[in-house]
Amino acid sequence: MHDPGREHTWVEFVDRWHERCASDSELATLARGATVGFGVRHGDDRAGFRFTEGRFVPGEAGPAMGEEPEFEVAAAPEDWARFLEAVPRPPYQSFFGMLMRVPGAEVRGEELVFAQHAHLVRRVLELGREIASGTAPPARHVPASGAHGGPDSPPDAVTGHYRHIDIGGSSRRVYYETAGAGRDVLFLHTAGADCSQFHHLLANPRLRSDLRMVSFDLPWHGKSPPPPGAVPGSYALDTDTYARTVMALVESLGLRDPIVVGASMAGEICLELAYRHPDRIGGVVACEASDAVPGRQVRWALDPRVNEALFVPEWVDGLMAPQSPPEHRAEVWWGYSQSGHGAFYGDILFYSGDWDGRQRVPLIDTRRCPVVMLTGEYDYSCTPEMSRRTAERIPGARFEVMPELGHFPHAENPPRFATHLREAISTIDTRTPTSEPDHDQH
Secondary structure, eight states: OOTSSSOOHHHHHHHHHHEEEEHHHEEETTTOOOOOEEEEEETTTTEEEEEEEEEEEEEEESOOSSSSSSEEEEEEEHHHHHHTSSHHHTTTTOHHHHHHHHHEEEEEEEEHHHHHHHHHHHHHHHHHHHHHSSOOOOOSSOOOOTTTTTTTTTTTTSSSEEEEEETTTEEEEEEEEEEOSSSSEEOOOOTOOOOOGHHHHTTTTTHHEEEEEEEEOOTTTBBOOOOOTTTOOOOOOOOOHHHHHHHHHHHHTEEEEEESEEEEHHHHHHHHHHHHOTTSOOOEEESSSSSEEEEEEEOGGOTSSSOHHHHHHHHTTHHHHHHHHHHHHHHHHHHTTOOOTTHHHHHIIIIIIIIOOOOGGOOOOOOTEEEEEEEEOOOOSSHHHHHHHHTTSTTTTTEEEEEEESHHHHHSSSSHHHHHHHHHHHHHHTOOOOOOOOOOOO
16 A cells, blocks of 8 residues: 555545545445445554444544444555556455455454445445545446346347256256357356356357357256245255256257356366266366365355345455456346345355365376366466366376466456457367267266
8 A cells, every 4th residue: 555655645545545444436336335344464563444224434544433334354564565556466456355365364343244244344445445545446337338148149149048947856946048159068167156257258159150059057046946935045065056057958948969158166066077977067167167166165155144135246356357347247246136035155155165176186197088278367265276286187187277367257248258269169179089989977
């Protein structure tokens, strides 16, 4: 924040920061109904921010403040300096990223109150970055004109359907979307999300010209309801159920040697499918995936004292790259705000719990099921190094880092990801799998 070499002092910097907060319409909207006080701890200095019934009240600045805040977000001065760069390096694009990957970054005080007001902290820090760097933060919650397809995407480019599929002996009503004709490609959405994440890829004219693309909502997600009689909040995904569900859809739709593409938890199940069904799956593009991802379960996602529709989008928002278009980042945020109760929490029980492929991924036969792994530069949940180490344990797997992309490459920047996707599909299709009988390796 304050650099001693700069012309203004810490107090002057905070005064400008307070003025910017008072004039920001997005912060005013996010703060409706909020009464909270918090601090930003910068070494021995601190800046205070207070809201009373939704109205921003400038706080104090200095080593001590008259009214103690309910919590502080704290980090070393050199780490705040990295955070406040106009285009920060990973994981400094987000305070949640700093909490996970930067030693010494922490929340002091009432963590519950922090979780309840993470959206305000995020916007206040964005405005601080604007003051420090001279670069305005993106108005991410105002979709840009043409964000939903553009002139080259006819209204009927993507069509939706329902189908009953058998999952473990029980019939489930599942919603799916299709577009294009040609090579079968199946997209799998991320935790707590739905197949709308892939709308821009399905509507992409170039992809539609030679790919038959399919995406679907897992049960409990989007337009695919929970099973009859299920109690809201009881959902918990596991590896076996996930793999069976995907393969049930593959068989029901008659997909021929589909290339399966997914990120995050869907990237993990891509690796599992390559292991279990190497002669039924034509290849996998496992994005943001590792053989194990510890430390991502978060209790606030199911705590009744925390607004799930606000906290979960904020928890995942910082995983995106700062270079990704604001309108697409806004769609990802909004999509997570739409998630059903407990869907995100139940998926993370798989993503950062039940899933452990460390013993299985070295057994994947890439001669029969080629594996391409792609990870965004800005992903601090499953870092590029985590994915690289996993790929090195899979004989014949290919791995690449995707510059200027984060944890949701397919949704946060569809045009950029489409280039990586086409290259990955080309890599898979140039491989010649050996002809061996299919068997379930589980």
